[in-house]
Amino acid sequence: MKKDILKTSIIQTSLVWENPKQNLKNFSKKIESLNGKTDLVVLPEMFTTGFSMKPDGLACDSGVIDYLKDHAIRGGFAIYGSVMFQIGDKFVNRGIFMRPDGSSTIYDKRHTFTLAGEHEVYEKGGKTIVAEYLGWKFNLQICYDLRFPVFARNTSNYDVLLYVANWPVPRINAWDALLKARAIENMSYCIGVNRVGKDGTGMDYNGHSQVYDVLGNELLNQPWEEEGIQTMEIHKSQIEKYRSKLRFLEDRDKFTLN
Structure with a gap:
């Protein structure tokens, strides 16, 4: 089945x-409140723990897939979100895109955040991953990936960029600006989901989760800094309309990403 409106x-x-x-437990209540009311639910990065560098004893296994x-x-x-995940004796920051038919697409974070030492704890992923669902193509991304536009470059004709994050208050202006830029330059919807509150290191987060359309227009009120759930519609026909009218993607430079 395909849907024009998601x-x-x-x-x-x-x-x-x-x-x-x-x-x-907390997410179960929130997710269940959406049963039968939406097509896609997006959670923050490392939604089971917060952005922790101590995965021993806390990392997820196949149990989170079942959840x-x-x-x-x-x-x-x-549902899309990321968790710390254990593979043998190694750990990854793993994005999981789970469909209602029980199938899933996995993306391991490519750009580990060196400022926090993430590269010393988690193995980085190797390639861009696109998940398909209801006739839509989703480019799966996690937090720090947002700073690297070449990695998000729209060479696969995807429809939506999905960013899940623990992006802190001191750098929230970059989050706002880069989400909008990724939407405009790739002529795709760009959805960014961030957390709020304070983590165990004392870092503050103020959300600013947002959805941008292919022209960079905000679909949610900005800034959004409180806990909550927001649902909006995205339209495949809008993507097709503006990509047909404004053929910017056809003029992109030709190169490949190693």
Whole structure:
């Protein structure tokens, strides 16, 4: 089945520091409130723990896949968010795009955040991943990836950039500006979901989750700095209309990403 209009829901919330059990419980209530009301639910980065560099004993395994699958099937929507995930004796910051049919697409964060030492704890992913759902193509991205436009470059004719993040207050202006830029330069919707509250390191977060259309117009009120859930519609026909009228993507420079 394909849909021209996709209902998309953003959950902007605080996270309980390094407490997967409580975070999963909290998210269950929020996710279940959307059952039958939306097509896609987007959660923040590392939604089970906050942006922690201590994955030992806290990292997810296949249990989080079952958790997302159960909610997606019962809710009738897809879900995207990232978690610290253990593979053997290694860890990754893993984005999981779970569909309501139980299938999933996995993306491991390419750009680990060296300022916080993420590169010393988590293995980085190797390539761009695009998930397909209801006739839409979603480029899966995580937080720090936002600073690297070549990695988001629209060479696969995707429709939506999805960024999930723990992006702190001191650099929130960059978050606002770069989300808008990624939408405009790639002629795609750009959805960014950030957390709020304070983490265990004392870092403050003020959300500013946002959805931009292909022209860089905001679809949510700005700035949005409180906990909550917002649902909006995105339209495939808008993408087709402006890509047909404004053929900027055809004029992009030709090169490949290693």
